[in-house]
Amino acid sequence: MKKIVLPFLFFCLGTLHLSAQEEGESVGSNDFNRWSVEANGGFSKAANPVMEGYNIKAFNLFHADLGFRYMLNTKFGFKLEGGYDVLNADGGGGLEDTQSTLIRIGLQGYANLGRIMEFEHWTQRLNLLGHMGVGVGQLSNGDFFDGQDNIGNFLIGLTGQYRISDRVVLNADFTMINSFAQQRNWDGTSYDRGTKQGFDSTLYNASLGLTVYFGKHQKHADWFIDEKSDDLEELEDRIGELETMMNDSDKDGVPDYLDAEPNTITGVAVDSKGRTIDRNENGIPDELESYIETRDTELRKGISSDIADLINSGYINVYFDFNKDQPNAQSVNGINFLVKYLKDNPTVSADVIGYADEVGNTAYNQELSRRRAENVKQILVDSGIEASRLNIVGNGEDASVNKDSKYARQVVRRVTFILKN
Structure with missing residues (x-):
C-alpha cells in the first residue's frame, strides 16, 4: 500500500506548493x-483492538512528531508531518514487557481558526x-511478528498556540488518528477484523511543542x-450601502430612503419628499390635472386617445405592499384618475389586471x-x-424585474388597466 500512497502524498505536496506560489502572487x-x-x-493512548486480557497503558510516553507547514494565506495552509509512538503494555495476559511502535507520515490541511473567528x-x-x-504508517512489534x-491513517485535531515572540510559538496539540486496513492489534497479535467496517482502530495524541517561523x-x-x-472591505460596504440608499425606483429625482411615495407616476412633479403635488387634495396630481384640463376642449371633440394611451401604457397603476391584496395609501391617485376618466367616458370599459412579484409559490x-x-x-x-364595465384579469407573476431587489419588486406588485371602447 505504501508504494501507492506515499508517491501520491508527495505528488499532492508538489501540486499544493505550486498553488501556494500562485496564491502568494495574488494576495501580496x-x-x-x-x-x-x-x-x-507528549503522550499516546491507543484504543481497541488489543488481544483479550491485554492492557495498554492509558498514557504512553513516548510520542513525538515533526512537521513542515506552509500557509497559502492567513487562513489556510497545509503541513507535511511525521510521527513516532511507543505503546507499552500495562499488564494482563503475561505480556507485561511487550512493546509496539508506530511510525507514520501524513499530509494535512490547516485552517487558521483564530483569523477566521477574528x-x-x-x-x-x-x-x-x-x-x-x-x-500511512507502519506498526511493529518484534515479540509477535516480523x-x-x-x-492507512485519517487524522483530525486542534492546536492551541501561545505567541512567545514573532518567531517562536508554544503550541499544545490534540490529534485523533483513525486507522484503516490494519492487520494487527496494537499489541502485535493478529487482528480478527471479522465483519467490521469503517475504521479499524483509534490512536489519540496529546503533546506540547514549539513552532519556529521562517x-x-x-x-x-x-x-x-x-x-x-x-x-478597504469596510469602505466597499459603506459605498454599497450608499448606492442602495440612492436608488430611485420611481425616477422622480428623490432617493428611495427619502421618498415618502416611492411609486409616484413617472414624469409627474413631486415635492422634496417625493410626494406628488396635489394642492386641492382631489387625489389627482396637479400637473396631471392641469394637463387634462388644458386638453378638455380636444377631449370634447373626441380626441381622447392621449389619455387612453397614458392609461393603457401603464402610467396609471395601483400598487400593493408585499403579500397584501389591498392597495397601499400611495395608490389613491391612480384609482381616482381612472374613476374620473371612466365617469367622463361612460361608453368605455376596462380590464382590471392584477400582478404579483416572483417571491413565493407561483x-x-x-x-x-x-x-x-x-x-x-x-x-x-x-x-x-x-x-x-370592469373585467377582472389575474396575470400572476411579473418576471420582468430582478426578483432579488426589494425596490424592483415594488414596481411589479400592481394592478394596471386596459381601456376598451
Whole structure:
C-alpha cells in the first residue's frame, strides 16, 4: 500500500506548493512569512483492538512528531508531518514487557481558526489551528511478528498556540488518528477484523511543542492582520450601502430612503419628499390635472386617445405592499384618475389586471394577483363605476424585474388597466 500512497502524498505536496506560489502572487506575498517548522512531544493512548486480557497503558510516553507547514494565506495552509509512538503494555495476559511502535507520515490541511473567528479583536497572544488529513504508517512489534503492518491513517485535531515572540510559538496539540486496513492489534497479535467496517482502530495524541517561523518578514501568516484589506472591505460596504440608499425606483429625482411615495407616476412633479403635488387634495396630481384640463376642449371633440394611451401604457397603476391584496395609501391617485376618466367616458370599459412579484409559490401568486384586481374593481364600483364595465384579469407573476431587489419588486406588485371602447 505504501508504494501507492506515499508517491501520491508527495505528488499532492508538489501540486499544493505550486498553488501556494500562485496564491502568494495574488494576495501580496511580501506581507508575511509562510513557512514554519513544528516539533512536539507528549503522550499516546491507543484504543481497541488489543488481544483479550491485554492492557495498554492509558498514557504512553513516548510520542513525538515533526512537521513542515506552509500557509497559502492567513487562513489556510497545509503541513507535511511525521510521527513516532511507543505503546507499552500495562499488564494482563503475561505480556507485561511487550512493546509496539508506530511510525507514520501524513499530509494535512490547516485552517487558521483564530483569523477566521477574528481572535485579533480580543487577543494578540492566543490562537487556534484546526487540521485534518491522511497518511500511512507502519506498526511493529518484534515479540509477535516480523516486519511491519502497513496501515492507512485519517487524522483530525486542534492546536492551541501561545505567541512567545514573532518567531517562536508554544503550541499544545490534540490529534485523533483513525486507522484503516490494519492487520494487527496494537499489541502485535493478529487482528480478527471479522465483519467490521469503517475504521479499524483509534490512536489519540496529546503533546506540547514549539513552532519556529521562517522568512524575512516580521510576522507569520498565523498572526498577520491585513489592516489595509479590512479598511478597504469596510469602505466597499459603506459605498454599497450608499448606492442602495440612492436608488430611485420611481425616477422622480428623490432617493428611495427619502421618498415618502416611492411609486409616484413617472414624469409627474413631486415635492422634496417625493410626494406628488396635489394642492386641492382631489387625489389627482396637479400637473396631471392641469394637463387634462388644458386638453378638455380636444377631449370634447373626441380626441381622447392621449389619455387612453397614458392609461393603457401603464402610467396609471395601483400598487400593493408585499403579500397584501389591498392597495397601499400611495395608490389613491391612480384609482381616482381612472374613476374620473371612466365617469367622463361612460361608453368605455376596462380590464382590471392584477400582478404579483416572483417571491413565493407561483399558484399562490396567481390567486393573489386576481384578488388584487377584484379589490380594485370593488373600489371602482364603490366609487360609482358600473361593475359590468370592469373585467377582472389575474396575470400572476411579473418576471420582468430582478426578483432579488426589494425596490424592483415594488414596481411589479400592481394592478394596471386596459381601456376598451
